[in-house]
Amino acid sequence: MRLPSRLALAAAIAFTATACSTPAAPPARPGPATPASSTAASPGTTPPHPTTTRARITADTARALHANELGHIPILMYHRLTPHPTSVYERTPADFTAELTRLANEHYIPTTTAALTTRHLDLPPGTHPVVLTFDDGDPSIFTLTPHGDPAPGTAIRILLDTAATHPGFTPTASLYVNQHPYGEPDGGPALAWLHHHGFEIGNHTKTHTNLRTVTPAAADTAISDGDTLIRHAIPGYQPTTLALPYGAHPHQENLTLHGSTYTYTGALLVGAGPAPSPYSTRFTPQSIPRIRSQTTGKESQYGSTHWLDLLAQPGSHLYTSDGDPTTITYPRSETTLAPDLTSQALAY
Numbered sequence: 001m002r003l004p005s006r007l008a009l010a011a012a013i014a015f016t017a018t019a020c021s022t023p024a025a026p027p028a029r030p031g032p033a034t035p036a037s038s039t040a041a042s043p044g045t046t047p048p049h050p051t052t053t054r055a056r057i058t059a060d061t062a063r064a065l066h067a068n069e070l071g072h073i074p075i076l077m078y079h080r081l082t083p084h085p086t087s088v089y090e091r092t093p094a095d096f097t098a099e100l101t102r103l104a105n106e107h108y109i110p111t112t113t114a115a116l117t118t119r120h121l122d123l124p125p126g127t128h129p130v131v132l133t134f135d136d137g138d139p140s141i142f143t144l145t146p147h148g149d150p151a152p153g154t155a156i157r158i159l160l161d162t163a164a165t166h167p168g169f170t171p172t173a174s175l176y177v178n179q180h181p182y183g184e185p186d187g188g189p190a191l192a193w194l195h196h197h198g199f200e201i202g203n204h205t206k207t208h209t210n211l212r213t214v215t216p217a218a219a220d221t222a223i224s225d226g227d228t229l230i231r232h233a234i235p236g237y238q239p240t241t242l243a244l245p246y247g248a249h250p251h252q253e254n255l256t257l258h259g260s261t262y263t264y265t266g267a268l269l270v271g272a273g274p275a276p277s278p279y280s281t282r283f284t285p286q287s288i289p290r291i292r293s294q295t296t297g298k299e300s301q302y303g304s305t306h307w308l309d310l311l312a313q314p315g316s317h318l319y320t321s322d323g324d325p326t327t328i329t330y331p332r333s334e335t336t337l338a339p340d341l342t343s344q345a346l347a348y
């Protein structure tokens, strides 16, 4: 284990102070990222198969890249865009654009919660995964024009435009919806468009139920009804991840991932720090932490600008890809490899 640094200590304090977070080790990133040198992963939840032309990673290459596939992954949480935010859950379009541009410039590549929970992280060497998540189906996040295109000014339009000007920045995200998503009665055209363009649609319960406050049967129904409305909106599609409303688990915690009509690979919390790598023993699929998109104001010490600043520091334990999806590469100082992955491990 690394000795605690000032950064590590600050991060540890932030973790301790927040009920929603997992007690993951604090960051310690090894040096600046190497720019992406190959094509980005395909969008959506189905990763591409490894190409036969791609070279296998070696310890020397991994060291040069500072590869660390047991490192931390920021999962950013957004709710609404508005020119005049009145709560910490709102961002201006300009702030959102600036955050995406920062992520692209710092060699982050968007992926989905489903890709993360199923361990399908296939990213160019030297890049870092980030998951952009959007809760509650607000029309400021996504609306279709009468011509069937993403409306100007919406978050998804901004994401697509950012990707168009930053090669390799995959325009994908995970969108967690309730009933009437994006202002549509049944969400059909909006959810179908998103699905067909490589976005993940996840469950946020039908009516935004606080699952901690209801009976196990009612929790099962709340999740099942949300699952059903997505499947009806997108024929043939099955959601595989859940964002817990208010970050609250059902009292019967196994209902988070397994209920009468659903089986999920992961569930997202509301706060308040980077997620562990899915290849790490610290990864808990039913309680995956997220980071609220936020720069200033109340509790901004749990916000995205704070965490991205920490993760940009040398020795921050940021997840950095080796570019080889068949190998889990990490410095020998990392000790949390999941035992079922030892045959794929490359420690350097």
Ligand SMILES: [Zn+2]
Pocket (backbone or CB within 6 Å): 135, 136, 204, 208, 245, 246
């Ligand atoms: Zn919500």
